[in-house]
Amino acid sequence: MAFITCQNASFAYDGITVASGLNFSVCRGDYLCIVGENGSGKSTLIKGLLRLKPVQSGVIFTGDGLKANEIGYLPQQTDAQKDFPASAYEVVLSGRMSIRGLRPFYSKSDKNACEENLRRLGIENLKNSCYRELSGGQQQRVLLARALCATRKMLLMDEPTAGLDPAATQDLYKEIEKLNKDGGITIIMVSHDIPSSIKYASHILHMKGRQLFFGAASSYISSGIGSELMGGALNA
């Protein structure tokens, strides 16, 4: 049984369908990259997977012991966060919110989990640093640590490398690969970077208002659409 199964799902804004015909599943340990142009419905799908947006038709269901609130989310950064006064520790600890439930304060185990995830991503030394003074790559690590505080099973990332320089991008890809391979964490990532998606992902979902391709990353390259885009990306 898969973690997430999408059966003929579609999404709409104000009655206008923006994504349809979505049929795919994500199993434990998978690394799925969702690719496609701007406005192809990727962000809408992410909202659907997080249960922030209801499906117009079809179904999305979770299984294999994954609860809907056990998906760690790494959203795109907002402008407001760029000058937000918060320490890295405060940000990471806020990831334990769903586990804390109705208790008003964080417990020892919440704080331990927070420390553990800071260590895991190699940012313990930045614990007391101000979030807005960190580099782009460091900020993404802080947000990754926060997402890991919310889950041990699945991470959902919305263009995690947006705005990072090439070196920081590669670092972040390696970090995510490590979480997937060594940590056994299932990854779903929205990306514009098709070459890296093929390099790191196990599965690719290509969208353009509807599902154009879903399958293993290796068969994506040989598929018509994949090779066309790879050619375009390489020539660009």
Place this chain on the structure above:
Amino acid sequence: MLEILSEMFSYAFLVRAVVVGLLVSLCAALLGVSLVLKRYSMIGDGLSHVGFGTLALATAMNAAPLAVSIPVVILAAIALLRISESSKIKGDAAIALISTSSLAIGVVVISLTTGMNTDVCNYMFGSILAMTKEDVTLSITLAAAVLTLFILFYNNIFAVTFDETFAQAVGMKTGLYNMLISFLTAIAIVLGMRMMGALLISSLIIFPALTAMRVFKKFKTVTICSAVVSVACFFVGVVCSYLYATPTGASVVIMNMLAFLLFWLARLLTLKARGNGAKAKRVSNF
């Protein structure tokens, strides 16, 4: 100094004003941190104008000012929040529309009933004489509610303020917290408005948070500093207004402005000191 204070507090109206003012400053500063960081600063300003309109209406209808203002301003707060959340109408434009409309309605109502007199001036710029016993009770209740909710939900308020999408994704009812914050803001504004003035009350929300953010870098320290700065500025402002017979609201805002400049200067100096230190270190490495 002590003589001046004991002289001040021999007037019952001043005691009432200081109690209400200190509590409102405290609440406004706590709520302000979240509002400023969520880019909702203008909501405070919009609400105070709505409050002006409702005060004018209440006076015209011979109704109790708080009984009319509080529900209307709360409704306006919820409406403004909804507008800011929907992407279709630009939030800042909507706030400007609502605030100027209420201001215009208020002015017309006043001129049709009592005529443009000192009342209008008092509404606009505040009057220290405006606080009644009822206000004191209400402000103590408000302060108790804001403090309790703020402490109990501190971590959730942080999460909603820092990243609403993430909070939503892990199953938090973010709409509820936004509603709670604007509800409490509305009450704080109506309470403080008649003393601080409709045109000046939003400074209590915006200034302390921005002042604290000049120097502090953690959410917790920013929140605490903002509360302390706000309370201190109000107190010093009231004492100055007593000593020099200046309008209370404006004196408090000037104190807030001075505190902001002071903190800003402090940051510049520390940055410069750190910059020089780093330079010295680099030079010594050669």
